[in-house]
Amino acid sequence: MSKAINILDNFINEFKDAYTKKEVVYESGIIGKIKQVEDKLLDEKFLPSRQLERILKKQTRRARYPMEVAITGQFSAGKSTFLNALLSRNILPTGITPVTSKVNFINYGEEYKLKITYYSGAHEYAPIEAIADFTDQRQDEMQDIKYLTLYAPMDILKEISFVDTPGLNSQSQSDTDTTRKVLRDVGGIIWLTLIDNAGKKSEADILDEYMSHFKDKTLCVLNQKDKFSQEQIETTTNYVKEKFSKYFAQVTPISAKMALDSRAAHKSVLIENSVEKVLKEFKTELNENLDCTSLEFFRQKYDEFQNEIKEIKYQDITSNMKLLHDSNIQEVLDFIEHTIRPKAQESKEYAIKKDLKGICDILIKEYETIIGVYDALSTILNSCENQVIEALDNIHKKYSKELFTIYNSLESIMEKMANETYKNIKRKKAYRFEESKGGFLKSEKIEKIEYETYWIDADNIYKNLFYDDQKIDKMFKRSIKLLKNIELNTDEAFREVYRIIKNEVSKWQEPYELIRKHREIASDLEFSNTRHFAAKVYENVLRSYHRAILENISALRKKFAYFNGALSYSYIQTTQATIAHFEQQINESEELYKKEPTRFSIQHPREDQILTKLKANFGFEKIEDFLTSKRNYLYKIIKYSKEQYLEINEDRINFVREKENEYHEKIKDLKNIKEDI
Structure with a gap:
């Protein structure tokens, strides 16, 4: 009896689990809102497409994607050096010619690698050291490349994705157009220029053409302050602030070289480099000693590695910290954190919500197309x-x-x-017989009478x-x-x-x-x-x-x-x-x-x-x-x-009309979803 009751209880519990509608709790913020909209739009009643599912998932990835900060300006302003300074490593190639001919997305990754994406949609991977082969606009083979993505295991890239753009006075108009689009979409912009070039007419013309709508999210960085006196730096900085106030929220002079030298010598960076170096050596020697039964073959190099780490930990970094301070790179990082980040998050949420509403509008428009089909038929039946x-x-x-x-x-x-x-x-003669009565004492007699009849x-x-x-x-x-x-x-x-x-x-x-x-x-x-x-x-x-x-x-x-x-x-x-x-x-x-x-x-x-x-x-x-x-x-x-x-x-x-009304109801539901965004 108890066994039967247990079976019944299990059945009831399974039924409840399967058919009881559970209230979904969404996380706060834009991620939760996207998930809420996604669940509604992917409801079976809308018979959703795979493309819709993909684009909604893309919105979630977009929301989780780090804030994007674009580095732009005229060529030869030291963009690659500046980015290397922010990343604390010489990753991007530098030179005196307009080297960066493609948009480079610098994202977080578990390992250093380079992804090359072509206009055809194909992509390939290459070692990070090969980046110069794909960015130098002096090479004719670059015309098939759409953009590059550089992945690096750096903590700063978990929060920020940098976009290295071709200069706005690049030799390629298509690259300039690409940069224009990037500036519109990113959360923040760092306009990089040389102190001795700031304020020239050529730069003023470019700013007026490309940068007039981005003031609230743009920082002007005056590079190579290490080459000028403090007075010259202040004079130029004040001049740019006054003349170009409608383009920039802040103007900051820096030395990308000093910052790179300082950050490259930072203990954490040095330790990271040592770890990377010893891991590479270990992999190489392990491949050469596959038959070994112990790690003794690597003992000496591991001891050297430990000694190197100790030296790094105990070295004096006073001069290095002063170099970092004098480079003024911290002002750039503070602007990114306190000015760009809040606006970028707000802008991203606004853009995502706008896109979600746009998705609803597209679906509504498509349903209106279907309604038009049925409406046209009912109109015909009426008109007939x-x-x-x-x-x-x-x-x-x-x-x-x-x-x-x-x-x-x-x-x-x-x-x-x-x-x-x-x-x-026709007429014919016929006879009838009639008795006629005689006088007194006379006898009766039959009289034959002729008459006329028809046939x-x-x-x-x-x-x-x-x-x-x-x-x-x-x-x-x-x-x-x-x-x-x-x-x-x-x-x-x-x-x-x-x-x-x-x-x-x-x-x-x-x-x-x-x-x-x-x-x-x-x-x-x-x-x-x-x-x-x-x-x-x-x-x-x-x-x-x-x-x-x-x-x-x-x-x-x-x-x-x-x-x-x-x-x-x-x-x-x-x-x-x-x-x-x-x-x-x-x-x-x-x-x-x-x-x-x-x-x-x-x-x-x-x-x-x-x-x-x-x-x-x-x-x-x-x-x-x-x-x-x-x-x-x-x-x-x-x-x-x-x-x-x-x-x-x-x-x-x-x-x-019943068919038509089914779609009117779906449009009504979509409008409610849109209104709730």
Whole structure:
């Protein structure tokens, strides 16, 4: 029993874990906001694309990516030396010519390496020592390279990613354009210039062209202060502050060389270099002593390494610290930390939120495109309504007249048959016997009295109507043929009504069977479903109209078949029955007359009576109702067709609008997501 209870408890707990909705707690800040938006936009109801998932993940990486600081200026301002000073290591090549011809991203990595990215999208890795081979714009082979990424295991790069740019007066216009784009996107800018070059017209022109919008995030660094007196440095610094105040938030004179010399001799840097050196040597010797069973082969070099570390730890760094202070590099680091970082974070968050909203706008726009597909279809179905109703009314107007023509023809046939019958009612003599009373004591006697009666010459009627020239037969066949033509024409007219709808819907269908998303982050499945709907528009929409039309055609055909059968009924037999009726009527009236001649007379059928009886025997009342009644069968079919069409049209329009409303709801959800960003 307890085992069963345990199984049940486990099942309940598993069910709760699987189906109980857990509240998601997001971390604070922009990372949490991105994750929140990501979860909403990647909800299954949006059928999200892989491209959308990738771009949202990219936003997270972007948020986690270190602050970017660009180093720019005119060439030969010592950018590479300055960056080496910030990094405490001679990584970037330096020279007196415009060496840096490509954008170099300097990022944190677990080991030193160089990544070369080409315009084709391909990339390759190279040792960091080979960087000069890929940055010197004096080499023609550099035109295929898009940018370089240098990775180094330096703590400063965990917080800051430096971007070394080609000079804004580079020999390559494409490189200058690349630098312009970098300056727009980075969190901070360090404009590097030489003290003796600061304020010249060439620099002023470049600043005015490229730097007029970046003051709040730009530091002007005057390099090579070690070559000038304090008075010259102060004079130049004040001049630049005053003349270029609209371009820079701060102006700082430095000596990149002094800073590099000082930072390169810093204990931590020296220890790092020693560690790197001994590890390289160990790897090399280990490869040469793969069969050894101990590390004794490396004992001596390891002891030397330990002694070197001790010397570094105990050396006097007073002069080195003074050199670092005099270089003024700390002011640059303070500006990055206290001015660029807060603004960069704020700017990054603003840019990311703007991009997230832009993603929502793109998805909304794509859904509006899909809505346009369904809206166009419902508009077509609406616009067809008057045309279809008018076409159905025209069927009734046109073919009612033709049915009336058949009626007149049949009426003429009936009249001709009645007239021929009437003409062949002939007189004949007959006798009756009547007892006559004599006088007193006289005996009774039988008196023979002559009278006039009628008979119908049926043979002559049949001969004139049916046998000699088959006139009546031809008239009936002509009416049947006309009726068949009307049946075929109404059949086609009904099909033409359906074609009105089909043709308009087909025009709608053609472009939307091939509809594609405009932006890659939009849902592939949503557009696939839309294409599928358009491709299956017959099953989704047209089939209902088509079935209704075929149903109406079938009903009309059945009625025409009945009517055709009525016309094909033996009119000779109908005539025979009519003649027999009046022959019996004459005989019966004659019998009554013979009995009581004073009270009764022998009946002579009138032509209108014969016509009425012929029509009755022929079932002419139903034929007349079918052909001439204001509410004849064609009228009833058309009336039903219109009602049925309007009902189907409303249903299909509602069906399409329901599809459309699904996307309106998704747009509403996207707008709410956008509003919450």
